[in-house]
Amino acid sequence: MVVTAVTFVAWLVLAVVLVIGWPRINAQRSWRFAALGLTLLLSLFHQLVYATVAGDAYVTFRYARNLADGHGPVYNIGEYVEGYANFLWMLLVAVPGTVSDDPGVIVATGVVLGVASALGCVLLAYTLTNRIVRLAQPGGPGLPGLGVLAAALTAAASSLAAYGASGVEAPLFVLLTLTLCLALTSGRAVVAGVTVALAVMTRPEALVFAVVGLAWFVVEAVRGRRAGTAAVAYLAGAAVLLVPWTVWRLTVYEHLLPNLVVSRWNGSWSNRLASGWDYVGGFALAYQAFVALAVVAIALLLTRRGLPPSVLRARSVMWLLVALAVGHVAAVLVSGGGLMPVWRLLSPVPVLLAVLGTAAYGLFVVTSPAKTAPASSADPDPDGENAREPLVRRRTVPVVAMVLCGLSLVVTVVHPRALPAMDELRTSATQLAEIGRWFHTSLPPGTVISTHNTGALAYEAGPAIVVVDVFGRTDEHIARxxxxxxxxTRGVYVARDFDYVVNERAPAVAIDDTGFTTSQQCGINPAYAGLYEVASFRRESTPYWVSVYVRRVAATHLIQLLDRHSAFTYVSCL
Structure with missing residues (x-):
């Protein structure tokens, strides 16, 4: 609650500075940088409000830990299964693990990189907005204050802030999305190609960005704004990374698509589309202010025709932002949405809309008729820039932007799929991590366990424990x-084959719970009945319990091993 209060105070201070100092922010670099510094603080505090390492991140961490330890990018040692879809992120968080044996280093790296990436998104939103406005008016003074507003809206975007300190790849993906937009805006085709390749290596949805970027270069070439070779250079830049990476994946894993993608695209198309629609609809309701901002921006783009070439170039970039946002939403919709809260899969969209809305106002100012006085030899403003000064100085825009920021912060606090849902994830991950440490200290190396909680529990259990994912994310047979x-959530699919798990993988211990329970549970999943029995343990000095299924042939021995831990006491269900 303290961090939440500090975040709202930071928003209020930033709002006061932006509204009162708006003319100076546009005119003086010191004011602008001060406002940008306050915006970065707002972003940091907003991320700390959530401050939850998501259970999903630990799947990547386990791959990274094995890679750093020299076992290769595997979930279980010796099992080459691509159970991740964020290769670049996995590679980055693995680097510190090569110089430290502490498993906490990898987790800390994921958190630090995520927070840094989210802060980088704030800075890139500032830079990209101002670059677009400068593109529309190359020789003009620009409206650098609009970049600060875009940065503030980015800092307040809940789907970005929620995953800053989560350990997942979402902030890096948004950062690469903005970098791609900046490269395309600058006409750097090779850089754009390399960037989109990095984005694809971070999230598979970036394939849509790759297609949109290529289409944009082709359209620009047709209209004579870019050289025809730009599209070729873009493809070459992307191929430099994507071709060897794909060859490596086919060599190591022997499949083109990772397990996560395969399992998600199983099942009914109608159910998946219905689920995706619900997911996108919930996002639109939570971000309706951002959506309204985008609608106004698009309306403005549709009404601005017959403009000078410089403005047309800026207008083209803004249409590119629209295409990227719409394409990404469509990709998430057809894939059925996702299970994680705060619309993680749509995290680039609010940021793209923030840049689009603020840049559109810059286009409005640049293209507004200037009521100039008759020109004279002493006229220092032949283009009528001073006549547009009221539009630049008007405080309505910062007021509206900061109201949108405030509404986004309110969504963080009150929406059931925002902070409350992340708090539930934190509780579950914390408890599963404790159970994983219990397994790590109690079970001998090589013990096979099965669970659908493949995140914190498996990571803390350590690489020496073999973990079978009953939903197939990290198991080749189950997934395919x-x-x-x-x-x-309707339309989100996983795979299962309990007969294979029980009879072929034959785990010694199985666990179904997503954490501790508040009472002793003696029931058993029918899939395990017969070959397994329930072993219930009380968490000492707490009101919590945890129940596991142990293989009957070794039940007595396994219960003795687990009961030796001082924090867990076996209590018979008989």
Whole structure:
């Protein structure tokens, strides 16, 4: 609650500075940088409000830990299964693990890189907005204050802030998205190609960005704004990374698509589209102020015709932002959305809309008729820039932008799929991590366990424990040959094959719970009945319990091993 209060105070201070100092922010670099510094503080505090290392991140961390330890990019040592879809992120967080044996280093690296990437998004939103406005008016004074507003809206975007300190790749993906936009705006085709390749190596949805970027270069060439070779240079830049990476993946994993993608695209198309629609609809309701801002911006773009070439170039870039946002939303919609809160999969969209809306106002100012006095030899302003000064000085724009920021912060606090849902994730991940450490200290190396909680529990259990994912994310057979199963959220599918798990993988211990329970649970999943029995343990000095299934043939021995831990006491269900 303290961090939440500090975040709202930071927003209020920034709002006061932007509204009162708006003319100076546009005119003086010191004011502008001071406002940008306050914006970075707002972003940092907003991320700390969530401050939850998501369970999903630990899957990547386990791959990174094995890679750093010399076992290769594997989940279980010796099992080459691509159970991640964020290769670049996995590679980055693995680097510190090569010089430290502390497993906490990898987790800390993921958190620090995520926070730094989110702060980088704030700075890039500032730079990209101002670059677009400068593109529309190359010789003019520009409106650098609009970049600060875009940065503030980015800092307040809940789907970015929620995953800053989460350990997942979302902030890096947004950062690469903005870098791609900046490269395309600057006409740097090779840089854009390399950037989109890095984005694809971070999230598979970036394939849509790759297609949009190529189409944009082709359209620009047709209209004579870019050389025809730009599209070729763009493809070459992308191929430099994507071709060897794809060859490596086919060599190591022997499949083009990772397990996560395969399992998500199983099942009914109608259910998946319905789920995706619900996911996107929930996002639109939570971000309706941003959506309204985008609608106004698009309306402005549709009404600005017959403009000078410089303005047309800026207008083209803004249409590019629209295409990227719409394309990404469409990709998430057809894939059925996602299970994680705060619309993680759509995290680039609010930032793109923030840049689009603020840049559109800059276009409005540049293209507004200037009521100039008759020109004279002493006229220092032949283009009528001073006549547009009221539009530049008007404080309505910063007021509206900061109201939108405030509304986004309110969404963070009150929306059930925002902070409350992340708090639940934090509780579950913390408890599963403790269970994983219990397994790590109690079970001998090589023990096989099965669970659908493949994140914190598996990471803390350590590489020496073999973890079977009953939903197939990290198991080749289940993901590709298992039966599709719809999750609680309609249209989001996983795979399962309990007969394979129980009889072929034959785990010694299985666990179904997503954390501790508040009472002793003695029921058993029918899939394990017969070959397994329930072993219930009380968490000492707490009201919590945890139940596991142990293989009957070794039940007595396994219970003795688990009961030796001082924090967990076996209590018979009989």
């Amino acid at each position: 040959e298992g039966t599709p199963m719809e999750m609680a």
